Amino acid sequence: MRWQTDMNRPANGLKQGGINRNWRSGVGKLTDIDKIISSLAAVAEDPLGYARAWKDRTQGKVIGILPMNFPAELVRAAGALPLLIQEDDAAITYGRSLLFEFYCGYTRSLVDQAATGKFGGLDGLFLVDHCVALLGAVDAIRFELPDLPVYLAQYPASMDEPATPPMVRERLGGLWRKLEQVCETTITPEALRAAIAASNANRAMLRRIHDMRRAGQIALSGRQMQALVKSAMVMDAAEHGKALTALVALLEGQQAEPSNRVRLHLSGHFCHAPKPELLDMIESCGVTIVDDDLFTGTRFVATDIPEDGDPAEALARWYFDRNDNVPCSTRAQKSADWESYLAASIRRNGADGVIVLVAKFCEPHMLYYPELRKMFHANGIPHLLIETEHEGLPLEMVKTRVEALIEGIRQSGRTRETA
Amino acid sequence: METLVQTDQARPVFGNGLKANKLKATKFGGKLVSEYWESVFRAKEEGKKVVWYNGTYIPPFFHSHDLVWVHGEAWSAMLAARHKEIGAQGRSDQRGYDRELCSYARTHIGQMLIELDKVKSGHHAMAADDPRVETMLKLPAPDMIVNAYPYCSSGQQWDDITYRTFGKKIPMFTIQIPLLWGGRPDAGYMQGEEWEERSRYVAEQLFALTKFLEENTGRKYDYDRLGETMSFVKKAAELRLEAMDMCTVHPSPASFFDWIVSIAPVNFLPGDQNLVTYFEGVKAEIAERVKTGEGAVPKERHRLFFDGMMNWNKVGWLADKFAQVDACVVAGRYTHMSFWQEPQLIDLKDPILGMAQNYLICPNNHGAPIMIGEIEKVCDKFDIDGVVCHASRTCRGMTNAQFQIAGSAKKYGRQAMFFEGDVADESFYKDELLNVRLEAMVEAMDAKKRAA
Ligand code: SF4
Numbered sequence: 001m002r003w004q005t006d007m008n009r010p011a012n013g014l015k016q017g018g019i020n021r022n023w024r025s026g027v028g029k030l031t032d033i034d035k036i037i038s039s040l041a042a043v044a045e046d047p048l049g050y051a052r053a054w055k056d057r058t059q060g061k062v063i064g065i066l067p068m069n070f071p072a073e074l075v076r077a078a079g080a081l082p083l084l085i086q087e088d089d090a091a092i093t094y095g096r097s098l099l100f101e102f103y104c105g106y107t108r109s110l111v112d113q114a115a116t117g118k119f120g121g122l123d124g125l126f127l128v129d130h131c132v133a134l135l136g137a138v139d140a141i142r143f144e145l146p147d148l149p150v151y152l153a154q155y156p157a158s159m160d161e162p163a164t165p166p167m168v169r170e171r172l173g174g175l176w177r178k179l180e181q182v183c184e185t186t187i188t189p190e191a192l193r194a195a196i197a198a199s200n201a202n203r204a205m206l207r208r209i210h211d212m213r214r215a216g217q218i219a220l221s222g223r224q225m226q227a228l229v230k231s232a233m234v235m236d237a238a239e240h241g242k243a244l245t246a247l248v249a250l251l252e253g254q255q256a257e258p259s260n261r262v263r264l265h266l267s268g269h270f271c272h273a274p275k276p277e278l279l280d281m282i283e284s285c286g287v288t289i290v291d292d293d294l295f296t297g298t299r300f301v302a303t304d305i306p307e308d309g310d311p312a313e314a315l316a317r318w319y320f321d322r323n324d325n326v327p328c329s330t331r332a333q334k335s336a337d338w339e340s341y342l343a344a345s346i347r348r349n350g351a352d353g354v355i356v357l358v359a360k361f362c363e364p365h366m367l368y369y370p371e372l373r374k375m376f377h378a379n380g381i382p383h384l385l386i387e388t389e390h391e392g393l394p395l396e397m398v399k400t401r402v403e404a405l406i407e408g409i410r411q412s413g414r415t416r417e418t419a
Numbered sequence: 420m421e422t423l424v425q426t427d428q429a430r431p432v433f434g435n436g437l438k439a440n441k442l443k444a445t446k447f448g449g450k451l452v453s454e455y456w457e458s459v460f461r462a463k464e465e466g467k468k469v470v471w472y473n474g475t476y477i478p479p480f481f482h483s484h485d486l487v488w489v490h491g492e493a494w495s496a497m498l499a500a501r502h503k504e505i506g507a508q509g510r511s512d513q514r515g516y517d518r519e520l521c522s523y524a525r526t527h528i529g530q531m532l533i534e535l536d537k538v539k540s541g542h543h544a545m546a547a548d549d550p551r552v553e554t555m556l557k558l559p560a561p562d563m564i565v566n567a568y569p570y571c572s573s574g575q576q577w578d579d580i581t582y583r584t585f586g587k588k589i590p591m592f593t594i595q596i597p598l599l600w601g602g603r604p605d606a607g608y609m610q611g612e613e614w615e616e617r618s619r620y621v622a623e624q625l626f627a628l629t630k631f632l633e634e635n636t637g638r639k640y641d642y643d644r645l646g647e648t649m650s651f652v653k654k655a656a657e658l659r660l661e662a663m664d665m666c667t668v669h670p671s672p673a674s675f676f677d678w679i680v681s682i683a684p685v686n687f688l689p690g691d692q693n694l695v696t697y698f699e700g701v702k703a704e705i706a707e708r709v710k711t712g713e714g715a716v717p718k719e720r721h722r723l724f725f726d727g728m729m730n731w732n733k734v735g736w737l738a739d740k741f742a743q744v745d746a747c748v749v750a751g752r753y754t755h756m757s758f759w760q761e762p763q764l765i766d767l768k769d770p771i772l773g774m775a776q777n778y779l780i781c782p783n784n785h786g787a788p789i790m791i792g793e794i795e796k797v798c799d800k801f802d803i804d805g806v807v808c809h810a811s812r813t814c815r816g817m818t819n820a821q822f823q824i825a826g827s828a829k830k831y832g833r834q835a836m837f838f839e840g841d842v843a844d845e846s847f848y849k850d851e852l853l854n855v856r857l858e859a860m861v862e863a864m865d866a867k868k869r870a871a
C-alpha cells in the first residue's frame with residue numbers, strides 16, 4: 001500500500017529554526033528527548049562560548065583543531081579540550097583581506113574568525129591538512145595571530161603508496177611531541193587508550209542513532225542530527241557521552257511508523273556543516289533524510305579507532321580505515337570509490353534519491369562530482385546538486401528545485417514505503 | 420631603439436603604446452617545444468611507451484629510460500598559449516566539471532575525454548572544422564601515470580581522475596613531495612631537520628620510481644644515463660641562473676616574460692645538448708644587451724616582481740601591457756624560485772638526492788614565512804619597486820599567501836597590487852581592472868621617486 005502524499009504535514013513536525021516536535025513520541029519522552037538535544041544544539045551553535053566556559057571551569061587548555069583528519073583523542077589524552085573549529089554565521093569582514101572570495105566559505109570563515117579576535121581563548125591550533133585551500137587559510141592565520149602556536153601535520157593524500165604509512169606515523173609523532181609541549185604535559189599511552197575508548201563509545205552511540213534513523217525508527221530532523229554530531233566535535237567527551245547515553249535510551253523506546261515521505265540521502269559537505277536552514281527547507285518539501293555521508297553526520301561517526309595494540313599505531317590506522325569506510329574525495333585511493341560507496345549506501349538505506357551539497361569553490365568536490373554523476377546516471381538515481389555558500393542561499397529559489405526533484409521521484413513511483 | 424614597434428591596431432591603446440622588447444634567443448625554445456610535441460605524437464608509431472605525469476620536473480627519469488612523457492600542465496598551458504583550450508574546456512563542462520575548478524586540470528581532463536571519445540567513435544565522427552580535431556589529433560594514451568605534485572592537493576587528485584577515466588587499468592605511481600612547513604625552530608630555506616628528513620624521504624621515492632619504470636618496461640634502469648641526462652640539465656640550469664643574475668642591471672635586459680617562455684626547457688623538455696644551447700643563446704643575448712644598455716622594456720622606469728601562476732592565454736599581451744607603462748617585470752616567484760633553482764645540490768655521480776631537493780623547493784612548497792622571506796631576497800636583489808600578484812582564479816595553489824606577500828611588500832616599502840585572471844581560462848581575465856590598478860601603482864611609484 002502506498003501512503004497518500006501529505007504535503008501539509010511539516011517536515012518531521014519541524015518548526016522552522018526550532019527543534020523537532022517529535023510526532024511519534026509520547027509526551028514525556030518528547031520533552032526529555034528535546035531537552036537533551038536542545039542542550040547539545042546550544043553547544044553546537046556556540047562552540048567557542050562552550051570552550052570558554054569549559055576553560056573557566058577546569059583551567060584546562062583549549063586546542064583548536066581543524067577537520068577532518070586530526071585525531072582529537074591525542075588532545076584529550078593531553079588533558080586538553082579539542083575544539084573542532086566550525087564555520088560561524090558571521091558575515092566575512094576582515095577575512096576578505098586574508099583570502100580571496102574564490103575560496104570556500106569554511107576557509108574564509110576560519111580566517112575571518114581569526115582576524116576578528118574569536119580565537120582568543122585558544123591555546124593552540126593544530127591540524128592535519130586535507131586540501132590546498134585549508135593550507136592557505138592556516139598560513140593566513142599564522143600571520144594574523146603570530147603568538148598562537150599553529151602546528152600542521154601534513155599526511156600524504158595518496159593512500160596507496162608504501163611511503164604513506166611511515167610518513168603518517170612520523171607526522172603523528174610530531175603532533176604528539178608538539179601537543180606535549182603546548183599542553184605542558186606528558187601524553188601517556190594509557191591516557192591515549194582511555195581517550196580512544198571514550199571516543200569510540202560516543203561514536204558507537206551516534207552510529208546507533210544514525211542506524212535508527214535509517215531504519216525509520218526515529219524521526220529526528222536533519223537539524224537535530226547535525227546538532228548531535230557537531231556537539232561531539234566540540235564537547236568534553238565524558239559530558240557528551242553522558243548526554244548521548246540518556247538520549248539513546250529514550251530513542252530506543254521509539255517505534256517505527258509507516259511514512260510516505262520521500263526518503264533522501266544527503267551527500268557531500270565533507271569538512272563542515274551545511275546550514276541547518278537548508279536542511280529544514282529540504283525536509284519541508286515532504287522529505288525524510290534517511291542517511292548521509294556528511295562530515296557532520298555519517299562520515300564523522302563511521303569509523304572507530306582500534307583499541308587493541310599500540311595506541312599510536314591505532315591513530316595511524318584510523319586515517320586509512322576512515323577512507324576505506326567512507327571514501328573522501330580529498331584523498332586519492334585506487335581501491336576506494338566514493339561513488340561505489342554511495343551506490344551501496346543507497347541500496348542499503350533505500351533512499352529514493354540523493355541531494356549533493358557542494359560547498360562553492362570546494363576543489364576536491366568539484367573534481368570528483370562528475371564521478372558521482374556518472375554513477376547516478378548509470379543507476380537511474382534521481383539527484384540534485386545544491387551549491388552552498390557561506391553567505392547563505394536564496395532558499396525559496398532552491399526550494400523549487402528540491403520540489404521538482406521530489407515531484408519527479410513521486411511521479412516515477414520510485415518512493416518506497418517504509419515501516 | 421631598433422625594437423620599438425607600433426601598437427597593433429586591434430588592441431586597445433594603453434599607456435605609451437610601445438611593445439616589450441623580447442629576447443630573440445627564446446625563439447629556439449619554440450622550435451624545441453614543437454619538436455618535443457611532434458615526438459610525443461610519434462611515440463606509438465615508434466613503439467615507445469608513454470608516461471603521463473603531473474607535477475614537478477621529473478622527465479629526466481623518463482628520458483633516461485627511453486620513454487615518452489606527456490606533462491598534463493604543459494599540455495594545458497600549451498593549448499591556452501595557442502588559444503586552443505576552448506574545445507577541451509567545453510568537453511569538461513559537459514562532463515560536469517565546474518568552471519571554478521583548476522583550469523589546468525579541466526583543460527587536460529577535457530582533452531583526455533575528447534581522446535576517449537575518438538577511440539569510441541572514430542575520428543570521422545567529428546566535423547572537419549571541429550576545433551578538437553586540430554588540437555587533439557595525436558596525443559598518445561598513457562602506458563603509465565606518474566604523479567609528483569608538490570603542495571597542491573588538486574594536483575594529486577587530478578591524476579587520480581585520469582587513472583579512473585582510463586578505467587583504473589593504467590599502472591600509476593605517486594611520489595609524495597611533502598610541504599616544508601617550517602614549524603621547527605631550526606627550519607629555514609634548505610636547512611634544518613625537516614629539510615634533511617624530507618630530502619631523504621623524496622629521494623627514496625624517486626629510487627622507487629626507477630623500480631616502477633623497470634617493472635613496467637621490463638628493462639633495467641640505467642643510472643649512468645640518468646647522470647648523463649642530468650649533466651645537461653644541470654649545465655642548462657646554471658646558465659639560466661647566471662643569465663638571470665645579469666638582470667640586476669638597469670635597465671633589465673630580460674623580463675619575467677622572457678623567463679616564462681624559457682620554462683619549458685627546464686621543466687619538461689628532454690635533457691640533452693639542446694637545453695644547454697638554448698640557455699647559452701639566452702645568456703649571450705643578455706650579455707650583449709647589458710653591454711649596449713638595451714632593456715627588455717623600451718623605457719624602464721620601474722621594476723616589478725610578478726607573483727602567481729602565469730596567465731597562459733596572455734603572455735604576450737601582459738608583456739606589452741607592462742612595457743606600455745614603462746614597467747619591467749624583472750622577476751617572479753614562478754620563474755625565479757623554481758626549476759632546478761639550486762643546481763649545485765646535484766651530484767652527477769649520484770644525482771637522486773639533489774634532484775629530490777630541487778623538487779622540494781618548488782616555489783609554493785614552503786610555508787608562507789620562509790617563502791615570503793625568499794621573495795623579499797629576490798626583490799632586494801633585483802631592486803624591485805612593486806609586486807604584482809596575479810590572483811589566478813582557479814589556482815589556489817598559487818594564490819594562497821598572496822595577501823601576506825602583498826603585505827610584506829608594503830612593509831618593505833614596495834607597492835603591491837592584484838589583478839584577476841587565470842592559468843588557462845581566459846574568461847576570468849579582467850583587462851580594464853588591470854589597466855586601472857596598474858596605472859594607479861605606477862603613479863604611486865612615480866610619486867615616491869619624486870619625493871625621494
Ligand atoms: S575540503 Fe572543500 S570545503 Fe573543505 S576546506 Fe577544502 S575546499 Fe573548503
Ligand code: SF4
Pocket residue numbers: 521522523524571572573574577813814815816817842
Ligand atoms: S590548482 Fe594550481 S597548483 Fe593546483 S593543480 Fe591546479 S594548477 Fe596546479
